[in-house]
Amino acid sequence: MIYYVGSFLLIALGLYAVIIKKNLIKILIGLDLIASGVNLLIISIGYVKGGTAPIFSRAGLKASMMVDPIPQALTLTAIVIDASEMALAVAFVVLLYKYYGTLDIKKIRSLKW
C-alpha cells in the first residue's frame, strides 16, 4: 500500500517541481521524480502478496508463488527510456547554460508567440 502512496507522491512532487521550480536542474530532477514514481507504480501493480521473483533458479519454485513478470519487464524498458531522456536533457541544459549564461527558466524565452 505504501508503494502506491509513495508513487503517487513522487509523481505529484515531480510535477510540482516541473511547474514551480525555476532552476533547469531542478526541473530535470522533477522529470526524474515523475519517471521514478511511474516506475514504482508499475512495479507495485505487479506485486502479488507473498510472491517471489519470477525466476526459476532452483527446483521447487512454482509459478503460483511468483509475482507478475510483465510489469517488471515494462519497468526495465521504462527505466532505460528515462535514462536516455535524462542524458539528452542534461546535454540540452549544458548547452542552454552556455548560450544564456543562466539556469533560470524565466530568462530562457527567446522563442515566444
Add this chain to the structure above:
Amino acid sequence: MNILLEIMLATPFIGGLLAFIGGKVHRWVRYAVAVTFSFLTLIEALVYYNATIKGVVWGSLFGSKLVLQTNPISWLFLFIVTAMSFLIVIFSIGDMEEDKIKLDSYYMQLLFVEGAMVGIVLAGDLITFFMFWEIMSWTSYFLIIYGGKKSVAAGYKYIIMSIIGAYSMFIAIAMLYVKAHSLVYADVAATLAHSSATFVVWTVVLLGIGFFVKAAVMPLHTWLPDAHSEAPSPVSPLLSGVLIKMGAYGLFIVLYGFLSVQLAGNIMPSVFSTPILLYIIQWLAALSIVLATFLAIMQEDAKRLLAYSSISQIGYVVLGIATGTSLGVAGGLFHALNHAIFKGLLFLAVGAVIYRTGTRNLSDLGGLVKKMPYTFTALLLGIIALAGVPPLNGFVSKWMIYEALLQKKEVFLLIMAFIGSTGAFLYVYRLIHSIFLGQLPKKYENVKDVPILMQFPIWVLAVLTIVFGIFPGLAMNVIVKGMKLFGFKPIAYTLFGFPQGTAMGALKVINISAVLVVAFVAAWVLFLILSKSRKVSQYDNYAAGQVVTPELKYNYSFGFYMSFGRVIKSILKLGIERIYNYWVDAAKVFGDYYMRRVYTGNLETYNSYIVIVVTIAAVAILLGGKLW
C-alpha cells in the same frame, strides 16, 4: 451533342494550360493559343443557342450527383462570358505588353477564369456550382493583382471578402445537402418546397450573402471599387462586365430555380405583393443604385468612377430580378447583358486611353477628342447606352424595370431608380468631358489612337450596343424562352420592342429614337439660329482676367461636382468600409492579445497547461464521471 458540354467546360482550362506551355516557346504562340481557345469556347457556346439540356452527369461526390445542364437563361450568361472573354483576350494582346509586366501566367489565369465562369453557368448542382465559384475567386484574384503594387492590396481585400461570401454559401449548401443528400437543382427545389420557412429563409440569406459579395450589392461592395480600378485594363471589363454578373445569375437560380414567387409568398408575408425577402433585396439594390451613383459622381479616377457605376448598374439588375414579375425579371436579365456590353465597352475605351496616356486621373486628362477620335466615338456610344438614352441598349432594359416597378406601384423604389439614372448623366458627362473635351495638356500632343487589335473589341461592343438597342427582341427571344422554364408568364415582344396591349405599354425603339433624333436636330437648329455662338480656338480661355497660354492650361475638371458633393457629403460619410476596418482591427488586436498570453515562451506556463488538463480530467473523475 451532350458530351460537348463537358468539352466546352474543358476547353478554356486546356487552353489556359497550353497557353502557359506555349508561352515558353514564343509569346505569339501564347497569343495564338489563347485566342484560338477562347474563340472555340465561344463557338461551342453558340451551338447551344436556346437549347435546354438537363442533367449531364459527370461524376458523383458523397452520394450527390455532379451535373451539367444548360437552358436559355444559362445560355444568356454563357454568351456574356464567352463573348466578353474572347474580346478581352484580343484586347489583352494589344494592351498587356511583354516588357511592362511579366505575362507568364496571365493568359492561363484569364482562360481559367473564363472556364470557371462557364462552369458556374453550366452547373446543374450546387457542388459543381460552388467548386467553380471558388475556382473563379482565386483565379480572378491572380488576375487582379497583375496590376502592380496597389492592386495587391485591392486583390487581398477582394479574395478575403470572396472567401467570406463563399463560406456563407457553403453553410447553406451543406444544410441543403444534409437535408436531401442531393444537390442537383431539381432536388434542391423539391427540398425547399417541403421545408420550414426558417430553413428557407436561412438558406436563401446565406446563399444570398455569397452572391451579393460577388455582385457587389451594398453593403458588401467594398472590394469592388479598389479591385476594379487597380486591376489591369483588360481585367476590369472582365470583372465588371462578367464576373459580377455571376452573382446575379446565382440570385436568379436561387430565387426562381429553387424557390418561386408563389412558394416564397406562401411562407412569408408580402409587401406590395412581393414576398418580404424579395422586397428587402429590392431595397438593398435600390440603395446600391443611389449611393453608388453619388459616389461615382465624386470620383477623380476614371476607372474608379466606372467601378462605382458598376455597383449602381448591377443594382438595376438585382432590382429587376427581385421584382418577381415577368417584366421585371426579364428587364433585370436583359440589363445584365446590356451592362456587360456597355460597361465592357467603357472600360476598354478607358483602358485604351490609359494605354496611350498612362494615367487614369481625370483632372490630368482632357482634349483628346481629336487625337483619339475612334475611342471617343466608342466611349460616346457607351455613355449614351449607360445613361439609358434611346436608341442604345441601356434604354430598353431600364425601361422594363421602371415599368415593372410602376405596375407594382412601388413608388419609392421607382424614384430611387430614376435618381440613379439621372445621376448617371452627371458622371458619364464628367467622364467624357474630362477625358476628351476641354484643353489638351501639352504632354499628350503626340498621342495617337490605339492599335487595331485594341480597337477591334471596342468596336464590336459598340456595334452590339446599337444592335441590342434597336433590336431588343434578339435578347428577349432568349430571355422569354428561358423564363418560361422557370414558370414565368411569357411577355409578348417583337424584334423592335413590345407590342401594344401586352403587359407593358407599346414600345418601339425605332419610333422613340426617331422622335428623339428629330427633337435633337430641332434643338440643334434652334441653337444655331437663336444663339450668338461663335467658333473659338480650344485654347481661347480666360482665368482671373488673364489669357491662359497653352503652357498654362486651365484645367477645370478637378472638383467637377464640388458643390453637388457638399450637398451629399452627409450620405458619403456613412463609410461602410470604415466599419469593416474597425471590426477587422478589433479582431486583430483581440487575437494578438490572446496569442501573447497563451504562447508566452515560458516553459513553466506550458507545463502548467498540461497539469491543468489533467486536473480537469481528475475533477471530472472525482465528481463521478460527469463532465458537466
Add this chain to the structure above:
Amino acid sequence: MVRKVVYSIFLAIIVLALAMFFAAYPFGKNKMTVGEYYLNHGVAQTGAANIVTSVVLDYRGFDTLGEVSVLFAAAAGVAILFFLAGGTKREQEDLTKPNFVVRVGSRIIFPFILLFGSYIFIHGHLTPGGGFQGGSIIASGFLLLYLSYPGTRTNRDGLSIIEGLAGLTFVVLGLIGLFLPQYSFLYNFLPKGILNTIVSAGILPIIYIAIGFKVASEFAGIVDDMMCQVICRGGGK
C-alpha cells in the same frame, strides 16, 4: 505564492483521483491474466529460467528493440548536441586533478568492473540482470576512468562500430525468423538447451550479449561526449 497554492491543490486533486482509481486494484492482489500464462509456459517455451528475461527478450522482444533504438537515439542526440563542443581554457584548468588513490584505485578496479558487467549480461537469462544492467555497469567503469584520468578519450569510431554491430545482430537475429516456416519476427529458432545453464534459451543470451555491448558503448559514448564538453579544446570529436 498563489501559484504554488493553486497548483498544490491541483496536484492534490490529481493524487486523489489516482488513489481513487487504484483503490479498485488493491496492492498485492493478483491481477495477472497474460502474466500467468508467461509464468506457466515461459520456461517450456523459451528455455530461460528468468521469466522477466523471457518476457523482455522473447514475448515482448519487440519492445526491447524499441528500447535499444531509444537508447541509440539518445546517444546520437547527445553526440549531435555536443558535436564540436569543447571547454574554455579556464574550465580545463578548473578541473581538479584526481589524487593518487583514485588514480591507482580505478586502475585496479576497472577490469573487475568490466568482468562484473559481462557476467551480468551473460547470465541475463538465468539471474536477475541482463544486457542493460551489465552494459551500464561497464559504462560506469568508463566513467571512473574518465574521472581519474581527465585526459582519456575513447575511440569513438570503435564505439559506434560496436554499437552498429550489436544493433544489427539484434535485427538480423529477428529477421531470420521471417525466413523460417514460423514466419515471425524474433522467432527463437535455436535449441532451447537445458534450463539453468549458460547455453540455453536459444537466441536470448546472444541478444542480451549484443544489448550489453550496445548499451555499454552507448553509455560510454554519452559519458565521453559529456566529458569532452570540458576537456576537449573546441574542434574535437
Add this chain to the structure above:
Amino acid sequence: MVNIANPILLVVIPLFFTFLIALSGSFLKSGVKYLPVIAFALNLVVSLALIPEVVKNGMVIATTAGFKPPFAIDMAVDKLGLFLSIIASLLGFVASVYNLFYIDEEPQEKFHALFTLLVAGLTWMIITGDIFNLFVAFEVTSIAAFGLVGFHRDKGAIEAGFKYLVMGSIGGSFLLIGIIMLYAATGTLNIVDIAQKTSHLTFQQKLFPFAMIFTGLGIEGALFPLNAWLPDAHPAAPSSVSSILSGIMTTAAIYAIIRLTNTIFDFNQIYFFLMIFALLTLIFGEVSAFFQKDIKRMLAYSTIGQTGLFFFAFSLNTVNGLQGAFMQMVNHSLSKGMLFLVVGGMIMQVGSRNIDDFAGLGRKMKVSSFFLAIGAFSLMGLPPFFGFWSKLKIIFAALQNANAFLVASVVIILLMSVVEGAYFFKLLQVMFFGKQEKDVAVKEASYGMLFSVVVLGTVLLIISFYPSPVIDFMHKAAAEIINKNYITLALKLGGL
C-alpha cells in the same frame, strides 16, 4: 522466398538501416546519406505490397516471437493504418532524398540515423497493435525528434529542443500511467484484448486512463493547450525534419488517439469535450499563424490549426465525420510535408526565415513557388485541390445532426478558414508580387530537392483530380472503425 507483405518490415527495415548507418558511419563518411533513401524505398515497396492483402482481408496482422497475441506483440495494419504508413514511407523517402542535398552540416551520420529512426518510430506508432509497444514507439519518435530539433545547435534550436523534451517527457510519463492503469484493470497489453476486457469497467474507470493517454498523445498530436512546444520546435528543426514532424507526427498521434478511443474506450460521453479541445486548437492555431513573421513558425501554427480541424471531424463520432477527418489527415500530411520541403529550399536560397525577405521569389524560384501555391491552396481548401473535398466532407458531416453548438462550430471553422486564407494569400502575394529590396542572388533549388517536392506535389495533384478512390477507401476505413470491425477482424485473423 519470404513474403514481404509483412507490416513488421515497415519498422524493422529502417531500424536495420539505422544500425547500419551507425556501423558504417566511420568508414563510409559521405556514402551514409544514401542509406535512408534505400530504407524508405524498401519501406514504400513493402507498404505498397500490403495493399492487396489489406483490401482482401481488411487487415494484416503480423506476430512476433512466434507466439500469438496477446502473448506477444503484434503489428496490425488496417485500412487507415495502411494509408498512413504509405504516406509515412513516401514522405520519409522523399525527405531522405531531400536530405541528400539539404544536410551539409556535420555530424551527418548521426543526423541520418536519427532521421531514419524518427520515421521508423512514426510508422511504428501507426501500425502497432500493443499498447505498451505504442509507448515505446512514442518514445523512439520523441527522442529522435528531440535530437533532430536541436540539430542546428544554435540558440533557438537548443531552447526549442529543451522545451520539447520537457513537455514530451511529461507526456510520455502520463501516457505510461494511462497504459499502466489499463494493465491494472485488464492484465493485458494487447489493444484488442484490452478492448474485450473493458466492458465491465465503469465510465469513470475508463475515463481516467483515457484522460492520461489523451494527454500524453495530445502533446505529440499538437492539441491545445498541450501544443506549446510545437511552434518553437518545428521552425528550429531542419526543414526535412519539420516536414516529417508536421506531416506525420501529429497525424500519427491523432490516429493513435482515434484508434484507442474507438476500440478500447468505447464511450460516447466524451466527444463533446474533445470537440471543445478541437475548436480551441483550431482557433489558437490559425489566429496565431496570422500574426507570424517567420514563415516556418507560420506553417507550424497552421499545423496546429489543421490538427484542430481533423480532430474536430473525428470528435463528431460519425462515419462521415471520421471519413472527413481521414481525408483531411491525408491532405494535411501531403501538403504540409510538401510546404516545409519547399520552404526549406527557399530559406536555403534567401538565408532568412522572415516572410518579407521572400518577396519576389515567385519569379526567381518558379517551380518551388508553384508547388508552394498548390500546397497552400490545398490547405486552405480551395477547389480543385484535395483539401476542398475534405473540407466539404467535414462541413457536411458536421451539419449532419446539427444542433446549435455544431452550427456554431461550423461557423467558427469557416471563419478560421478565412483567417487561414488571409495569411496564405498574404504569403503568396509577397512571394509573387512583392519587390525584393535586398540584392541577393537567388537561384532555383537544386534538382534533387525539387524532385522531392515534385513527387509530393504530383501525388497531391493526382488525388486532387481523382479523389474518388481515396474518398471511397476512407469511407470504408471510417466505417470499419466506427462499427468496431477492427476488433472482429483482428479476432478473425488471429490477432488474439
